[in-house]
Amino acid sequence: MTAPPRTTGFIGRPVRRKEDARLITGQTRWTDNLRLPGLLYMAILRSPVAHARIGPVDVSAALAEPGVVAAFSGADLADEYGPLPTAWPVTDDTIVPDHPALATDEVRHVGDAVAVVIAENRYQAADALDAVDVRYDRLPPVVDLEAALAPDAPLVHAGSGTNRCFTWSFSAGDYSAVKARAEVVLSRRFIQQRVLPTAMEPRAVLADTTTAVGESTLWTATQVPHIVRVLLSSVCRIPEQKLRVIAPDVGGGFGGKLNVYAEEALALVVSRRIGRPVKWTASRGEDYQATTHGRGMIQDIEVAAMRDGRALGLKVDLISDMGAYLQILTAGVPLLGRYMYPGIYKFEAHEIRCQGVFTTKTPTDSYRGAGRPEPAFAIERMMDELAAELDLDPLEVRERNWIEHEEFPYTTITGLTYDSGSYEAATARARELFGYDELRREQALRRDRGDRVQLGIGVSTYTEMAGLAPSRWFGQHRYVAGGWETAGVRLLPTGRVEAVVGTSPHGQGHVTTFSQIVADTVGVPLDDVDVLHGDTSVAPHGLDTYGSRSMVIGGRAVLAAAEAVVAQAKPIAAHLLEVEPGDVEFADGRFSVRGAPDAGITIQKVALAAFTAHDLPEGVTPVLHADVTIDPETFSYPHGTHLCASEVDTETGAVSVRSYVAVDDVGRVVNPLIVDGQVHGGITQGLAQALYEEAVYDTEGNLVTGSLVDYMVPGPPDVPPYTTDRTETPATTNPMGVKGAGEAGTIGSVPAVVNSVVDALRPFGVTDVRMPCTPERVWRAIHEHSPRGGVV
Amino acid sequence: MVRIITTVDGARHDDDVEARLLLVHYLRDQLGRTGTPIGCDTSNCGACTVLIDGYSAKSCTVLAVQVDGREVTTVQGLADGDLHPVQKAFHEEHGLQCGFCTPGMIIAAIDLLSDNPDPSDGEVRRGMEGNLCRCTGYHNIVKAVRAASADLRATAQGPAPVEPAPEHAVVRA
Numbered sequence: 001m002t003a004p005p006r007t008t009g010f011i012g013r014p015v016r017r018k019e020d021a022r023l024i025t026g027q028t029r030w031t032d033n034l035r036l037p038g039l040l041y042m043a044i045l046r047s048p049v050a051h052a053r054i055g056p057v058d059v060s061a062a063l064a065e066p067g068v069v070a071a072f073s074g075a076d077l078a079d080e081y082g083p084l085p086t087a088w089p090v091t092d093d094t095i096v097p098d099h100p101a102l103a104t105d106e107v108r109h110v111g112d113a114v115a116v117v118i119a120e121n122r123y124q125a126a127d128a129l130d131a132v133d134v135r136y137d138r139l140p141p142v143v144d145l146e147a148a149l150a151p152d153a154p155l156v157h158a159g160s161g162t163n164r165c166f167t168w169s170f171s172a173g174d175y176s177a178v179k180a181r182a183e184v185v186l187s188r189r190f191i192q193q194r195v196l197p198t199a200m201e202p203r204a205v206l207a208d209t210t211t212a213v214g215e216s217t218l219w220t221a222t223q224v225p226h227i228v229r230v231l232l233s234s235v236c237r238i239p240e241q242k243l244r245v246i247a248p249d250v251g252g253g254f255g256g257k258l259n260v261y262a263e264e265a266l267a268l269v270v271s272r273r274i275g276r277p278v279k280w281t282a283s284r285g286e287d288y289q290a291t292t293h294g295r296g297m298i299q300d301i302e303v304a305a306m307r308d309g310r311a312l313g314l315k316v317d318l319i320s321d322m323g324a325y326l327q328i329l330t331a332g333v334p335l336l337g338r339y340m341y342p343g344i345y346k347f348e349a350h351e352i353r354c355q356g357v358f359t360t361k362t363p364t365d366s367y368r369g370a371g372r373p374e375p376a377f378a379i380e381r382m383m384d385e386l387a388a389e390l391d392l393d394p395l396e397v398r399e400r401n402w403i404e405h406e407e408f409p410y411t412t413i414t415g416l417t418y419d420s421g422s423y424e425a426a427t428a429r430a431r432e433l434f435g436y437d438e439l440r441r442e443q444a445l446r447r448d449r450g451d452r453v454q455l456g457i458g459v460s461t462y463t464e465m466a467g468l469a470p471s472r473w474f475g476q477h478r479y480v481a482g483g484w485e486t487a488g489v490r491l492l493p494t495g496r497v498e499a500v501v502g503t504s505p506h507g508q509g510h511v512t513t514f515s516q517i518v519a520d521t522v523g524v525p526l527d528d529v530d531v532l533h534g535d536t537s538v539a540p541h542g543l544d545t546y547g548s549r550s551m552v553i554g555g556r557a558v559l560a561a562a563e564a565v566v567a568q569a570k571p572i573a574a575h576l577l578e579v580e581p582g583d584v585e586f587a588d589g590r591f592s593v594r595g596a597p598d599a600g601i602t603i604q605k606v607a608l609a610a611f612t613a614h615d616l617p618e619g620v621t622p623v624l625h626a627d628v629t630i631d632p633e634t635f636s637y638p639h640g641t642h643l644c645a646s647e648v649d650t651e652t653g654a655v656s657v658r659s660y661v662a663v664d665d666v667g668r669v670v671n672p673l674i675v676d677g678q679v680h681g682g683i684t685q686g687l688a689q690a691l692y693e694e695a696v697y698d699t700e701g702n703l704v705t706g707s708l709v710d711y712m713v714p715g716p717p718d719v720p721p722y723t724t725d726r727t728e729t730p731a732t733t734n735p736m737g738v739k740g741a742g743e744a745g746t747i748g749s750v751p752a753v754v755n756s757v758v759d760a761l762r763p764f765g766v767t768d769v770r771m772p773c774t775p776e777r778v779w780r781a782i783h784e785h786s787p788r789g790g791v792v
Numbered sequence: 793m794v795r796i797i798t799t800v801d802g803a804r805h806d807d808d809v810e811a812r813l814l815l816v817h818y819l820r821d822q823l824g825r826t827g828t829p830i831g832c833d834t835s836n837c838g839a840c841t842v843l844i845d846g847y848s849a850k851s852c853t854v855l856a857v858q859v860d861g862r863e864v865t866t867v868q869g870l871a872d873g874d875l876h877p878v879q880k881a882f883h884e885e886h887g888l889q890c891g892f893c894t895p896g897m898i899i900a901a902i903d904l905l906s907d908n909p910d911p912s913d914g915e916v917r918r919g920m921e922g923n924l925c926r927c928t929g930y931h932n933i934v935k936a937v938r939a940a941s942a943d944l945r946a947t948a949q950g951p952a953p954v955e956p957a958p959e960h961a962v963v964r965a
Binding site for chain 2: 506
């Protein structure tokens with residue numbers, strides 16, 4: 001006899017993922033897998049130059065090519081849609097340039113779309129692009145951020161009169177006064193290089209406007225089907241109720257699929273024009289030109305401090321690369337970072353200014369951490385610089401400045417109130433796992449010996465704001481939408497449960513973690529719960545998945561909806577048990593009579609009784625279904641201590657990460673297996689920015705790293721194994737105590753790794769190495785400061 | 793058009809294909825075997841890895857005509873009622889998140905384990921260097937391959953060794 005399945009205690013357990021069964025057997029539904037009767041393939045002709053006026057685009061020869069059904073220029077489709085939207089004009093005077101899905105008069109980055117060809121198969125569509133005739137009259141490219149701000153700079157958008165998209169600033173306290181009082185003032189310039197999100201699944205779109213009911217359906221590899229529906233219905237002039245957006249299986253996002261893209265609009269309007277379903281799938285090279293890039297920022301940072309290591313003031317001046325157009329969050333990304341430059345530290349004064357700049361490059365937008373890794377990098381690098389300047393241990397400098405556990409809740413100089421955390425506990429645990437003191441001893445020994453391979457130890461004690469975001473906060477910051485999330489829980493007649501969620505997972509494992517919450521709350525086996533998502537007809541309300549929001553906001557909504565369903569079932573149970581609802585208790589899927597635990601009824605029996613409705617109490621409806629919308633009151637603040645030991649070959653400049661310890665505090669953990677996975681992947685993406693990845697543009701505005709041959713996404717031998725652990729100080733701002741775990745790894749790891757490289761090179765007088773810290777850059781840094789190269 | 797006869801996941805196919813047709817497009821678009829995805833256009837990512845006569849190959853770098861007379865195994869052909877031990881290990885060790893690289897990872901791991909039934913962590917990392925994952929940081933993929941290795945050795949049901957014919961070098965290139 002087998003034991004009955006568990007019906008409680010799922011939260012906190014490393015439950016294996018429900019998602020996996022299809023994914024490991026290839027029973028997948030990636031957008032490119034989907035086929036419909038009459039399906040045509042769309043290929044897109046893209047600008048090979050960074051900036052040019054384009055003459056008339058002649059598609060007539062393409063129409064004569066084999067298999068070609070239609071071909072359109074920008075002028076041909078101009079009446080079909082409005083400009084692509086931005087959702088975040090960050091100031092009153094933010095310049096929002098016109099952004100047509102297909103260029104009509106000017107192209108502004110390599111990859112800007114110029115024409116489309118639609119054919120019976122993908123090879124024919126790609127072949128026929130060669131037959132489209134376009135004349136490009138070159139205009140000057142705008143590549144360098146500072147040069148773009150010069151008064152005589154060529155303009156990306158001639159009509160705007162400037163390349164400056166916006167300027168905002170903020171200050172608190174009197175920075176000039178604390179600087180005057182300071183004993184040490186340190187300035188550094190950091191470059192947050194552009195990076196390519198590189199979800200393993202390139203973007204893909206399938207549009208079908210041919211259904212009999214006049215409904216348009218868009219399958220798209222997106223993180224944000226709900227946002228796509230709202231914005232695209234307006235762009236393509238489709239009544240919102242007639243547009244259904246489906247995110248089927250989506251192979252990663254990392255911010256690159258958090259947008260409303262030209263190809264989505266094009267597939268819809270082309271399908272509408274020709275009356276057949278149309279599919280477009282990016283090649284990797286196309287994806288790199290046409291999917292938003294991440295980061296892209298110059299950071300000038302100044303810290304004023306006392307010689308005992310106490311930091312007083314922090315000044316930040318930023319130039320942020322918008323690229324050629326504003327995609328939905330382009331201008332907002334640096335604003336998300338505005339609050340986070342002080343990190344976990346107490347400052348008396350703070351000034352920050354940011355200028356957004358247009359360039360003739362692919363637009364930037366969210367990339368894992370969006371706006372928060374940049375400040376975490378800057379402040380954590382500066383803490384190491386301050387430690388080096390004062391000849392103090394980097395952990396000691398941090399301890400002198402961080403918010404102590406007893407001081408929570410603590411309102412920082414930027415006005416955010418951190419609710420909870422223990423930087424002491426995370427750091428102590430990380431130190432222990434890392435063997436910090438032993439490694440410092442080894443480092444000293446190797447420095448004394450003048451070893452060719454030096455050891456560097458990098459520290460990062462980061463925090464972030466997660467759970468984006470309170471709708472009111474978004475409103476105050478001019479974002480056009482809210483940040484709430486919705487979940488519905490339905491108890492079905494057979495006792496099974498469906499949860500319908502507005503988040504849209506693409507690797508995060510929501511089906512598993514939300515099932516854990518529902519199963520625990522309703523008291524049913526895990527396999528009796530299903531989670532439906534990613535289809536605006538099935539899950540009509542939601543704001544999707546980004547910004548470490550899904551558990552913090554969506555999970556909360558799931559919990560509340562599950563509790564509400566149990567509450568709906570309770571009067572029915574009481575009626576069937578012939579007692580007052582107040583006398584009924586609920587635990588582990590069973591209603592029982594208080595004081596008489598043998599008298600009880602399972603929730604499955606209540607579900608059936610509700611469905612049959614033969615004998616319901618007065619005023620009780622037979623439907624056991626609750627929808628709950630949660631709008632968070634504030635952010636959550638995950639934090640952690642990451643320690644990285646790197647071996648740096650001073651003759652070749654090669655960096656090898658020897659050990660990496662991450663102790664993160666993401667609050668309460670629903671599934672430790674999944675949280676660890678998020679941390680592993682996050683660290684790796686940060687490590688990749690630190691050591692390997694950069695979207696390089698040449699002076700003509702060509703994306704030189706336009707494929708995976710040149711863009712160095714690390715493979716298995718390029719990254720180390722990780723030691724991860726957690727401290728747990730539950731968030732006090734939500735009933736589950738969760739803080740969000742999707743971006744912490746990326747935010748913590750970039751400065752930890754770069755600090756380790758710079759630390760290894762301190763004996764050479766090196767105070768910074770630009771990211772990515774390639775062997776060449778490391779070697780040059782050594783030789784710039786030490787003419788004798790590897791000899792100290 | 794060129795006539796090819798091939799076996800894919802145990803089913804025999806007799807098809808006319810364009811000489812330039814890539815194997816991965818033949819599998820996906822012509823046969824509807826969409827379990828094998830495409831992650832790049834330069835043979836770097838390995839998402840499209842399949843077995844050809846028991847050896848792993850990136851199916852975006854092989855022409856359909858090159859598998860004439862050969863046997864192709866995709867991720868969809870591994871589970872024979874039960875999951876293959878490598879599939880099982882990826883699930884148990886949380887070796888996947890979005891799952892897009894997973895078919896290629898699983899196939900590459902099977903090939904690695906047939907060459908080296910008991911690889912170290914480092915040998916797993918080096919042996920799988922042609923496969924990229926953006927979600928997991930490889931940490932749990934390495935664990936999964938090691939776990940599968942132990943499982944396969946314990947049950948001694950590893951894939952039967954295949955004697956390579958000289959032509960294999962061509963498709964493996």
